[in-house]
Amino acid sequence: MSLLGRDLAIDLGAASTRIYVKGKGIVLDEPSAVARDAETGKVLGYGADAACGGTGEVLGYGGDAACGETCWPFRDGLPADGELARRLVRHFVRKVHWNPFARPRMVMALPEGSTPIDRAALRDVAFDAEARDILLIPHALAAALGAGVPVKDCAGRMVIDIGRDSARIAVLSHGAVVASGTLGGGGQAMNRSIARLVEREHGLLLDEREVEAAKRSAGADWKPLHRQVVVRGRDVETGRERAVPLPVQRIYEATRQPVESIVRAAVGIVERCPPELAADLGERGAVLVGGGALLRGLGRRLRTALCIPVRRAERPLECVALGLGQCVDDLGLIARLRRLPGSVGRRRA
Ligand SMILES: Nc1ncnc2c1ncn2[C@@H]1O[C@H](COP(=O)(O)OP(=O)(O)OP(=O)(O)O)[C@@H](O)[C@H]1O
Ligand SMILES: [Mg+2]
Structure with a gap:
């Protein structure tokens, strides 16, 4: 291993951050979440400690969930809250990099249509996490590489x-x-559609976690549409908790x-x-x-x-992280793509 540390690829998703370490593969996959004390703003936890399943639900700190708020500092692949984004990435990089003096190269995805300000924001995040150099790969190119295109x-x-x-x-x-x-x-819009349908048809208010679970249980693979999932929420009129069976067909239609x-x-x-x-x-x-x-x-x-x-x-x-990982494993790949006519290659931030 180089004294400067192994190079990293980081996919900064709005829901999850994934880190690929050169030669090792994806070693970290955690919610891109920071939990803060709602009153003082003090950070209470990062990543998996701060969120539950990417649904935005705060896990109880000191047994009291109400004392914390969960923040999601990335949006569309860019820092939405610069300070929290930097702290979150620093935390994750330290978690996967044992060497406190290491200054690895970092490969990140650059969303299409990004401005120089966006690039500077990504650069800040990387250099704040002790990067010695940063390579930005077009997001779609990383996704395609990871998907085997x-x-x-x-x-x-x-x-x-x-x-x-x-x-x-x-x-x-x-x-x-x-x-x-x-x-x-994205997925959040699908959740909102499902929640609206359940409220309209059953008079039930579902929390984020319940909607996410219902959507996932509709399944990625084929399952009979008449199968039902039970969702639990708060009755709009009485305020009491109530459960209703929801056919997978309705979830499908809601989206x-x-x-x-x-x-x-x-x-x-x-x-x-x-x-x-x-x-x-x-x-x-x-x-x-x-x-x-x-x-x-x-x-x-x-x-x-x-x-x-x-x-x-x-x-x-994992496609974006895997695609960025291919660039980390073979930095020449970026140069070769750059030489292709019309290609967008390495950009120093
Ligand atoms: N099994 C599933 N069925 C349906 N949707 C799912 C499933 N698993 C995850 N999702 C949805 O995928 C979304 C998260 O996807 P992903 O991890 O690719 O986002 P991200 O990369 O963090 O965010 P972004 O790319 O927008 O910055 C969530 O909205 C979640 O509800
Ligand atoms: Mg993503």
Whole structure:
């Protein structure tokens, strides 16, 4: 191991942070959460200690959940709260790096459409966590690499990343992002739709954790639609706790609107592509990554609407970290992609 420490790849997701250590793989996967004392602002815990399952629920500190608030300092791959973001990443990097004097190189994802200010914010986060150098890789390129897409291929391919707060759609060709768009409708939007449906039809208010559990139990894989999940919430009128059985079919239907927004955005991007690239997409299709890609039936719905082949990546939650990890394992990969015509390569922040 180098005296300067092993290089790291860090996927700064709104819901989860994943760290890949060179030669080792993903060694950390924790909620991107910081718990603070609501009154004094003092930090009470980070990551898994601060949140429960990425749902925003505070675990009780000193047995009293009410005393803490959970903050999520990243949004759309960028720091939304600079101070907390820096502290969180510093905490995670120290957790995976035993050597206090190590100054590793760090590879991070740069969301499409980022400004120089955004790049500077990512640089601050990395240097604050003792990075000696930072490499920024286009987010969609990292996701595609992690999903096993042959990015050097000149043929166009689409990558759809459905995270917590947003869905990012990009078309890649020659190892570069040639068209992209982001819309604010990730897993959180699906949760809101499910919660609205349960409130409308059953007069029940569900908390975040309950909605998340219901959505996940609808399952990524095929299960009978008549199967029911039981959800527990507070009655709108009486305020009492009550449980109702909810058919998986209803959960599926509740997510129709956010899924349609993704489809519309993807169609818009295909329409903006040059005709030869659009023809490539018809043949090579799209790959789904991010936690939202685990929603049951999403691939089929996109396939029908876009009329292109759509597949879900093998490890959708980890694709971006795995793609960044490939760049860490083989720094020459970035240089080679950079040499391809039209590609976006290494950027020093
Ligand atoms: N089995 C599942 N079924 C449906 N949705 C799921 C499942 N598992 C996770 N999700 C959803 O995936 C989302 C989190 O995905 P992911 O971890 O890719 O986000 P992130 O990378 O942290 O965020 P972002 O990319 O937006 O910055 C959450 O909204 C969660 O509800
Ligand atoms: Mg993500």
